[in-house]
Amino acid sequence: MKIFTADQVRAADAYTIEHTPITSLRLMEKAATQCTQWLIGRYGAGHSFHIFCGAGNNGGDGLATTRLLQQHGFEAKAYLLHYTDKFSADNRANQAALRGGEAASLIMLQPEDAFPELPTNAIIVDALFGTGISRPLEGLVAQTVQHINALQDQYPIIAIDLPSGLKADESSKDLLTVEARHTLSFEVYKLAFVLPENAARVGEVHILPIGLHRDYLTQTPTRYQVVDMEMIHRIYKPRLPFSHKGTYGHALLIAGSYGKIGAAVLSAQACLHAGVGLLTVYVPECGYNIIQSTVPPAMCLVDDGGQQSVQFHEAVTADGQGKYKTVAIGPGLGTSGDTAKAFEKLLQRYHDPMVIDADALNILGAERYLLEQVPKHSLLTPHPKEFERMFGPSGNDVERLEKLSAAAQQYSLYILLKGRYTAIATPEGQVYFNNTGNAGMATGGSGDVLTGLLAGILAQGYSPEHTMILGVWLHGLAGDLGAAAMSQEALTASGIVRFIGPAYLEIAGAK
């Protein structure tokens, strides 16, 4: 699903109005109808709806929603904030329509008025500002938003289109905004929804269709997209009946050190569950028995360098054209000087896309010049701390996203940034946001599982871009299925591995 900027949303509205018989007032009615249905479906009988409206079209959505809720027999009141006399045309039309209905359901709130008393069954709806926000909230609006936010433990707060005050395409880090439990937005995602700094403001996001013109939606190029099942279906390739293990590639996984062989085990198991044809795991000697007994399908190479591996570069031939379709390196590897040297030699020998994670990223962070030597189109999988070690700190999430995208373009790499919506930046400047996964996956070893999954998918012949999108999606979905079966709390990295299979089934079943 595409992420539109506020300008693109406005253009989509205008295009729809120009190319179909629909008017802007009618489009507002559709938006309000969708919001009404969602509110009724979610909260139903026994609730009263209190809708705080601004003077623009977001306020218009709120006024129309108030009227439609009443028509469905619900108690609903609109509070129209009187901070200006410049109401939009569609806002005025909906004020008139509401005045024509139930008495006392449209209340003008003046700057000197106290915040209204709300009954215990209240649902607060925020329709103050949407995409039209252009400056920080102040005066009556700021006071109202502060009041609303202070009530968030008492009443559900539902934002229409955007929590008021939030900018759709920029950071709102230090701005006052509504803190909603749910945000009901229309047709497409907005960048603000996927930024970690907005988590407490947007709550759960629900995208409701309002009939914007298909041509505009499909033909408008966007820099950002949210990965959805449709995209996954385009990427996923079922196995061929006449294939053999050679068809699905041979991956080399370089991981583990004394006390961290578990990282190698988890990665290796995930790589096998991803569907790799053959797997060789390269570990220091202390890992030999462990790998052979816990991951029997994998072959094992040992390094006699002591507690960390220090000569893994020798596992690939000097011309780099060895038997391995891909190499994944990093989980539990250690960052000693000799390990770092071996990593540098590996980069000189191996020229196909690799998967680089954890300690291998930390080595890159310490020896930045090595970034230039990473094979083009390799996959880097940092969490925010590792990312910061490599590319420096950022003032806010949008700045960090720009940094991520710039690095991916500069070094021709696919770099992801882990989070609730893991961002995947491509060398072409695109950024995909993943929408699977849950807080249960914030557990040791979860990243090692992702590394193995990516290596296993890449080795099967998927392109690096498709590997990133499919791998991150599968990882999150396995976590979601695991959490559904055993709770987020009890989910472990091994649990995620166990649910890679069911996650594949879900994709294959829906195809």
Ligand SMILES: NC(=O)C1=CN([C@@H]2O[C@H](COP(=O)(O)OP(=O)(O)OC[C@H]3O[C@@H](n4cnc5c(N)ncnc54)[C@H](O)[C@@H]3O)[C@@H](O)[C@H]2O)[C@@H](O)CC1
């Ligand atoms: N036909 C359309 O364009 C549709 C628009 N829709 C709704 O319309 C919204 C956009 O409406 P508008 O463009 O009227 O914008 P808003 O309703 O978000 O804002 C209204 C106006 O407030 C002013 N403003 C900005 N920041 C302010 C501040 N801090 N304090 C006081 N005033 C401020 C601006 O002049 C702005 O145009 C969307 O978010 C969506 O909710 C929906 O009804 C769907 C259809």
Ligand SMILES: [K+]
């Ligand atoms: K709003």
